[in-house]
Amino acid sequence: MDGFDFNLRKFNTSNIYSYFLNHEEATKQDLASSLNLTLPTVNKNIDYLTGLGLIQASGSRGQTGGRRAITYSLVSEAKVALGLDITKHHVSCVAVDLNGEIVAFNRNWLVFEYTDSYFKNVAGLLNEFIKANKIDEKKILGVGIGIPALVQSDNKTVFYSGIMDFREDTYDMFSKYIHYDIAMFNDAKASCFAEKWVNKDIMNTFYIMLSNNVGGAMIINGQVYSGDNFRSAEVGHITLVPNGRQCYCGQCGCVDPYLAATNLSQDDLAGYFETLKTTTDEKILDAWERYLDYTAQTVNIVRAVLDCDIILGGYVGAYLEPYLADIKKRAMKISTFDKDAEFIKLCSYKHESIAAGAALHYVSDFIKTI
Numbered sequence: 001m002d003g004f005d006f007n008l009r010k011f012n013t014s015n016i017y018s019y020f021l022n023h024e025e026a027t028k029q030d031l032a033s034s035l036n037l038t039l040p041t042v043n044k045n046i047d048y049l050t051g052l053g054l055i056q057a058s059g060s061r062g063q064t065g066g067r068r069a070i071t072y073s074l075v076s077e078a079k080v081a082l083g084l085d086i087t088k089h090h091v092s093c094v095a096v097d098l099n100g101e102i103v104a105f106n107r108n109w110l111v112f113e114y115t116d117s118y119f120k121n122v123a124g125l126l127n128e129f130i131k132a133n134k135i136d137e138k139k140i141l142g143v144g145i146g147i148p149a150l151v152q153s154d155n156k157t158v159f160y161s162g163i164m165d166f167r168e169d170t171y172d173m174f175s176k177y178i179h180y181d182i183a184m185f186n187d188a189k190a191s192c193f194a195e196k197w198v199n200k201d202i203m204n205t206f207y208i209m210l211s212n213n214v215g216g217a218m219i220i221n222g223q224v225y226s227g228d229n230f231r232s233a234e235v236g237h238i239t240l241v242p243n244g245r246q247c248y249c250g251q252c253g254c255v256d257p258y259l260a261a262t263n264l265s266q267d268d269l270a271g272y273f274e275t276l277k278t279t280t281d282e283k284i285l286d287a288w289e290r291y292l293d294y295t296a297q298t299v300n301i302v303r304a305v306l307d308c309d310i311i312l313g314g315y316v317g318a319y320l321e322p323y324l325a326d327i328k329k330r331a332m333k334i335s336t337f338d339k340d341a342e343f344i345k346l347c348s349y350k351h352e353s354i355a356a357g358a359a360l361h362y363v364s365d366f367i368k369t370i
C-alpha cells in the first residue's frame with residue numbers, strides 16, 4: 001500500500017470513528033451519505049473498527065417486514081483513561097471512557113508530603129480504585145495526574161511548585177509505584193481541557209479555576225495558549241489589592257489569597273454553600289460579598305486584557321449558578337466597554353474536572369491514533 005492509500009484509509013477510518021463519537025448510532029448508509037463515502041469503503045472500515053472492538057452492532061432500523069438496516073455504535077468502554085487530582089489533603093481518582101464520561105470516581109484523604117511512602121500510598125489508592133471498579137488493566141490507556149504546579153510541555157518536569165513541595169524528580173517518584181503510562185498536568189490547564197472537551201467549539205476563552213488555589217488557562221483560536229515559558233494565564237498572581245494578603249508565592253495582594261476556595265471553606269464547600277442559602281450571620285455574608293467583588297474585579301482585569309469569554313470554574317465554579325447574575329452585575333459596574341456581562345460563563349464540567357481533564361488527554365491522544 002503506498003503512502004497516499006494509507007493516509008486516505010486512515011483519514012476515512014478516523015472520520016467514521018469520529019462520527020460515532022458524535023452520534024449515538026449510525027447505519028452504514030448513514031455513514032456513506034454523511035461522510036460522502038462509498039459503501040464498500042464504509043464496509044471495510046466497519047469491519048476494521050469492529051475487529052478492534054471499538055464499535056459494535058447495536059440494533060437495527062427500518063420498516064417491520066422490510067429489510068432492516070443494522071445500526072452500529074461506539075464501544076465507549078473499549079478503553080479507559082485514569083486521572084488523579086493531587087491536593088494538599090486529598091487524592092481524587094477518576095476513570096473516563098472513550099466518550100469522555102466519568103465512569104468511576106472517588107476522593108481520598110491523604111496528606112501530601114514529599115516522601116517515598118506518600119507516592120507509594122497514592123499508587124495504592126489508585127490500585128484499590130482500579131480493583132474496586134473492576135477496571136480491566138489491559139484497557140487502561142494511562143494515568144493523567146493533575147497537580148497544583150507548573151509543568152513543562154514534556155508533562156514530566158515540574159518547574160514551579162509554590163503550593164506543595166513538588167520537586168524535579170516528581171515524575172520519577174510517581175512512576176516508581178504507578179505501573180502505567182503517566183503524564184503530569186497543571187491543575188488549571190487540566191480543568192480547562194475538560195471544559196473544552198464538552199464545549200468543542202470554544203475559540204477564545206479564559207478559564208479561571210477557583211479551587212483551593214486559583215489558576216487559569218486560556219484558549220486562543222481553539223488552541224491552549226501556553227505562553228513563552230509555560231506560565232500563561234496565571235491569574236492567581238495578578239495583584240488585586242496592593243500590599244494585601246500574603247500569597248504563597250511570596251508576594252502580597254495576589255488574587256489567589258482572595259479567591260482561593262479555602263477562603264470560603266477549608267474542606268466542605270458543599271456545606272458552605274448550603275449554609276449560605278439561609279444564613280443571617282453577618283460575618284459569613286460580609287465575607288461572601290467581598291468574595292463576589294473580588295471575583296468581579298478579577299474578571300474585569302482579564303476581560304479588559306483579552307476581550308473574550310471568561311469561564312468561572314474549579315471547585316467554587318460548580319456552586320456559582322445562583323450567584324451568577326450578581327457577579328455579572330458587579331462586573332458591569334466596573335466595566336469600561338461592555339454593555340452586558342454575557343461573556344461571564346460558568347463551567348460545564350462541574351465535578352472532578354482536574355482529574356478528568358488529566359485523564360482526557362489520554363483519550364484524546366488515543367482517538368488521534370485511529
Ligand SMILES: [Zn+2]
Nearest residue numbers: 237247249254
Ligand atoms: Zn501570588
